[in-house]
Amino acid sequence: MRNRMLMLSQVVFFILIFCLELTVAGVYASGSWDETIKKYGPVPKEILEPPLGEEEDSRQNDSVVNQILQKVGLTHRTHMAHYCISNQDWVMHAINCYNSENSVLYKELNPSDLVDPESPLLKGKYLKSKIVNVDDNCVLRSYGDLSEYGIIYCEYHGIKTEYQNELRAVSGYIPKVGIQRHPELLVICLLMLGLGSLLLVYKVVSFLRKAS
Numbered sequence: 001m002r003n004r005m006l007m008l009s010q011v012v013f014f015i016l017i018f019c020l021e022l023t024v025a026g027v028y029a030s031g032s033w034d035e036t037i038k039k040y041g042p043v044p045k046e047i048l049e050p051p052l053g054e055e056e057d058s059r060q061n062d063s064v065v066n067q068i069l070q071k072v073g074l075t076h077r078t079h080m081a082h083y084c085i086s087n088q089d090w091v092m093h094a095i096n097c098y099n100s101e102n103s104v105l106y107k108e109l110n111p112s113d114l115v116d117p118e119s120p121l122l123k124g125k126y127l128k129s130k131i132v133n134v135d136d137n138c139v140l141r142s143y144g145d146l147s148e149y150g151i152i153y154c155e156y157h158g159i160k161t162e163y164q165n166e167l168r169a170v171s172g173y174i175p176k177v178g179i180q181r182h183p184e185l186l187v188i189c190l191l192m193l194g195l196g197s198l199l200l201v202y203k204v205v206s207f208l209r210k211a212s
Contacts, residue, residue, distance in 0.1 A: 033170040036144040044143055047151075048173045050081075050158030051137070057081035057157070083134040084157040091140060092152050094126040099147050109142035109152060 113119035114131040137156035144150030153159040
């Protein structure tokens with residue numbers, strides 16, 4: 001009995017420590033973002049509400065209609081935002097490595113540094129190869145100081161959902177909600193309405209034929 005109580009107390013202790021760490025991390029993140037906003041101005045709209053962010057990209061790919069189209073081979077799963085954010089992670093990792101080995105710090109992203117062989121990131125082999133954008137809409141930028149608490153984002157795909165939520169909360173930004181959040185439901189309803197109408201017409205025609 002005593003051993004069970006001891007194990008239970010240890011479990012509770014570790015849970016409390018874990019919750020405390022999450023709270024401290026959240027406070028630290030919020031404080032850091034506050035300082036970044038004060039120093040560098042409002043968070044770019046492409047971060048807060050990108051044209052095709054990670055969540056929206058997943059929602060479109062996982063919609064009922066898109067799944068049906070994928071099954072019949074008329075479309076393919078893409079998740080372009082996910083691939084773009086992976087590129088962002090690679091670039092951020094390269095910049096962190098560069099800053100850890102050089103006295104002149106890399107603070108703001110120049111998009112040409114991702115493709116120019118003479119750029120400090122490619123010439124120094126911090127990036128093993130040029131960054132190829134996942135589509136023509138991709139343009140990688142930076143917000144804040146990349147040697148401190150800055151981030152990489154895409155003008156079209158935004159940033160990782162986790163960071164986006166943090167910046168929305170700190171900025172007091174309320175996400176825009178589309179008028180039709182689930183367009184696949186509308187399509188299904190229209191299909192059902194169309195089939196119902198055809199069935200009704202068939203019944204009426206059959207009844208008229210029998211009556212005549």
